[in-house]
Amino acid sequence: MQMKVTRALILQRGMRNCCPNCGGEPLFRPGKPFVLHRECPGCGLKLEREEGFFLGAMALNYGVTCFGFLLPTALLWYAGVLSDALAIGLALAGALLVPVALYRSARSWQLMLYYFFLPEHLPANRPATDESGDQNG
């Protein structure tokens, strides 16, 4: 089956914090940078899929913070590149600030990963004959 929205397009849209279905932006409410729209303003795709769906974004955020920031900091300290005080300061600041900085991206990456593995769940990829009325399930 030919899909209108390919996996490459889903990755591209996810990295740009855009809707995986229509490519519209932003995913977040204007003036409220940490509040995700319940549904895409452009196409109506349900962004808050179900209760607890945000937990995947938390895991992504935690993983990137640990392996992308804290582990390199610890390795640089261990190699003697960073002093004790600098490493502790960087680790504390990074543990607090990196998750905040990645919050929006992590929410987008979670949607991206979900639809990357299940692209047929995107309404744009459904066959035109599907008239079940459920465009998000």
Ligand SMILES: [Zn+2]
């Ligand atoms: Zn959309």
